[in-house]
Amino acid sequence: MSRVLVIGYVWPEPTSSAAGTRMMQLLKFFRNDGYEVLFSTTTRETENKADLDSIGIRTEKIKLNDPEFDKLLEEFQPDMVLFDRFMMEEQFGWRVDNMCPKAIKILDTEDLHFLRKAREIAYKKNEKAEKIYFNSDLTKREIAAIYRCDLSLIISEAEMKLLLSEFRIPKEILLYLPYLIENISESEYKDLPDFEERNDFISIGNFLHEPNWNAVLYIKEKIWPQIRKKLPEAKMQIYGAYATEKVYNLHDEKSGFIVNGQAEDSSEVMQKARICLAPIRFGAGLKGKLIEAMQNGTPSVTTSIGAEGINSELSWNGFIADSENEFIARAVELYSEKNLWRQKQITGFEIINSRFSKEQFESNLKSRLEEIKNNIVAHRRMNFTGEMLKHHLHKSTYFMSRFIEEKNRNRN
CATH class of the missing domain: 3.40.50.2000 (Glycogen Phosphorylase B;)
Known part of the structure; x- marks a missing residue:
């Protein structure tokens, strides 16, 4: 049985937010496709969190800058790792690369955070969002995370167009995947x-x-x-x-x-x-x-x-x-x-x-994952920019994380 590790930004709350609904759709897709799924997050449990145990999904609480996460990777040995938003890839992506280099890395952007933030600033300052996001550190961070992953799931066609036309991201590392909804009779x-x-x-x-x-x-x-x-x-x-x-x-x-x-x-x-x-x-x-x-x-x-x-x-x-x-x-x-x-x-x-045909878009996702899995070496060779960004992030993040680990160890 193939295994997928999900690193959640928060516990999924489908009754509270659209992001929670989206995450539950992805989790159910993997379960229904025969994957063993492990959901992990650094955040505390909430009253509104979904009951993942009831759908056969194991859960684990993880910590930032903690070598215990490496042990979890070593024990679980995921075939795929899904990052819930780019911040999770920044924090844990380098550890996945070190411990499970063959695992396919998937980023679910939820929405483009840099676009949302730029529009908020533009609204308040009465400026154009383009002027803001092209000069934003948030943009550079999110785009870099997209490059470092094997596939990024993009929820909106408008955002797909932006990434392809304005930022010239290779279409091979992007997949348009909106909400997955059963047809209404x-x-x-x-x-x-x-x-x-x-x-x-x-x-x-x-x-x-x-x-x-x-x-x-x-x-x-x-x-x-x-x-x-x-x-x-x-x-x-x-x-x-x-x-x-x-x-x-x-x-x-x-x-x-x-x-x-x-x-x-x-x-x-x-x-x-x-x-x-x-x-x-x-x-x-x-x-x-x-x-x-x-x-x-x-x-x-x-x-x-x-x-x-x-x-x-x-x-x-x-x-x-x-x-x-x-x-x-x-x-x-x-x-x-x-x-x-x-x-x-x-x-x-x-x-x-x-x-929003669930059947159609789940089929698209399954086909793309199979394609990447069967051609992972060629797929990554095509994305040299992503490999280069991994190298530089790993160097900086590795030493910073080790420094924080040592500080935490001394404090205890």
Whole structure:
């Protein structure tokens, strides 16, 4: 049985974040394909973490700059190592190369962190993101990690295009792999609540993620007061994990702005809502909340950044609006017009079925991994830049790690 070691940035929390959902999809792919899977992470366990034992996945707590990780590699002998975000490759990649040089190294970027950060800075400074990310240390770090791996999984076509055209990364070390979703049948979507059975607007998202907090604040201050004037009976339902006091302080029964905290069942609350609002002004990757809205038959209004990478040439399952006034007008229109709402709902199902086919993209991943496994020497020879970056990282990281290990040993 082949073995895959996953080095997680955090414990997967599919009920809290899209990143958690993505990680669970990858873990289940490997399990269903017959791999023995070991999930490891440096972070503490959380109440919301997935029960990996129940799906046959062993877990291990690991530490940074600790030789015990080398022993884990020696004992487990993985055929593949999956790094959850580039920071994990920076910390542990050199140890994998030293202990298991034949193991295929896979990087799941989740989204391009340098792009998300550059867009946030650009938004706040009113500058172009390109000017920021080309001069960013974060960009250099993430791109270097991509080169050092045998394959990087890219969740958005827009990000694939950026890496191929702007950064000239070889296509052989990249694979477009969006969310892996089962097709929705006509009978399934006909069982969902209809227009008259739904009320209110919904916004949902993990509040540890800055774009989500920014969007909710924007709804509260700019979007919702105008919608409420036109739809005085409607409410704005806010859901999200890790809501802090500043989030709950937005709660206002009088204005119909309801902060609920984390939803026990996100599909249930999404199906009760008539419209999902996501005025996302910066970010990267695919917005899980909007895909989940489509799965649950909930049309949405979002921005160009919110929709990026999801619908391609297809119509949106609602509206894409980047100006404040248009966003408000479209939200009211979609909430009020039954026929339009039903038409947009069907469009959402079409997007899911044509753009996120679990069967198709799992097949693509399996084929690419087999191809790399059978031609690993030639594959790595083609990527000389990656081998060169490994050499320099290993020299610097090795000595720094050994220095920290010695300090920790003396302290104990």
